[in-house]
Amino acid sequence: xxxxxxxxxxxxxxxxxxxxxxxxxxxxxxxxxxxxxxxxxxxxxxxxxxxxxxxxxxxxxxxxxxxxxxxxxxxxxxxxxxxxxxxxxxxxxxxxxxxxxxxxxxxxxxxx
Amino acid sequence: xxxxxxxxxxxxxxxxxxxxxxxxxxxxxxxxxxxxxxxxxxxxxxxxxxxxxxxxxxxxxxxxxxxxxxxxxxxxxxxxxxxxxxxxxxxxxxxxxxxxxxxxxxxxxxxxxxxxxx
Numbered sequence: 751x752x753x754x755x756x757x758x759x760x761x762x763x764x765x766x767x768x769x770x771x772x773x774x775x776x777x778x779x780x781x782x783x784x785x786x787x788x789x790x791x792x793x794x795x796x797x798x799x800x801x802x803x804x805x806x807x808x809x810x811x812x813x814x815x816x817x818x819x820x821x822x823x824x825x826x827x828x829x830x831x832x833x834x835x836x837x838x839x840x841x842x843x844x845x846x847x848x849x850x851x852x853x854x855x856x857x858x859x860x861x862x
Numbered sequence: 863x864x865x866x867x868x869x870x871x872x873x874x875x876x877x878x879x880x881x882x883x884x885x886x887x888x889x890x891x892x893x894x895x896x897x898x899x900x901x902x903x904x905x906x907x908x909x910x911x912x913x914x915x916x917x918x919x920x921x922x923x924x925x926x927x928x929x930x931x932x933x934x935x936x937x938x939x940x941x942x943x944x945x946x947x948x949x950x951x952x953x954x955x956x957x958x959x960x961x962x963x964x965x966x967x968x969x970x971x972x973x974x975x976x977x978x979x980x
Binding site for chain 2 (some may be wrong): 791853
């Protein structure tokens with residue numbers, strides 16, 4: 751079966767660092783994506799991990815451990831505009847069209 | 863980056879009518895498009911995988927006769943919600959992958975369609 755878990759909501763302070771965790775159990779694995787989604791809008795791509803380790807991109811970093819079925823998204827120097835839902839998604843087997851299975855999303859609130 | 867255009871962005875229809883949503887890849891060819899549904903404060907639930915020139919693959923629990931998918935060209939897929947009911951009111955989003963793209967390529971999302979059935 752497919753199961754992707756994230757915390758439902760988190761709160762952090764402007765300027766701080768926040769880590770959003772994601773654990774997954776899927777029948778196939780071809781990479782893990784993180785997306786940001788503001789209410790009523792389409793998701794926007796943040797990061798992609800397929801090998802173990804940390805990928806850094808500006809204020810955002812993403813980590814993957816395939817053996818543990820675990821990833822996290824790290825947001826540094828938080829800004830008010832970072833308040834959004836953060837979606838963890840696993841790409842399935844290529845013969846499934848490479849479809850993405852999403853977690854339930856983590857609603858992040860950044861406060862002054 | 864690549865652009866996926868989804869139309870309409872909002873639609874209100876009467877119960878029992880049908881609604882068609884279009885998803886176009888504007889600057890690339892998409893052999894595969896995906897259709898998602900998202901209820902308020904929930905994540906994206908994959909409904910079906912649409913392949914150009916062949917029948918769509920539906921996820922378990924999704925009625926293929928109610929959600930008709932047509933992927934007639936490499937740049938256009940349509941989702942038709944037939945005999946819509948208030949419980950079909952949701953945010954529908956399509957995404958597309960570029961033809962022959964490697965697996966680390968992100969899927970590009972359309973802007974979404976807010977469907978309200980009254």
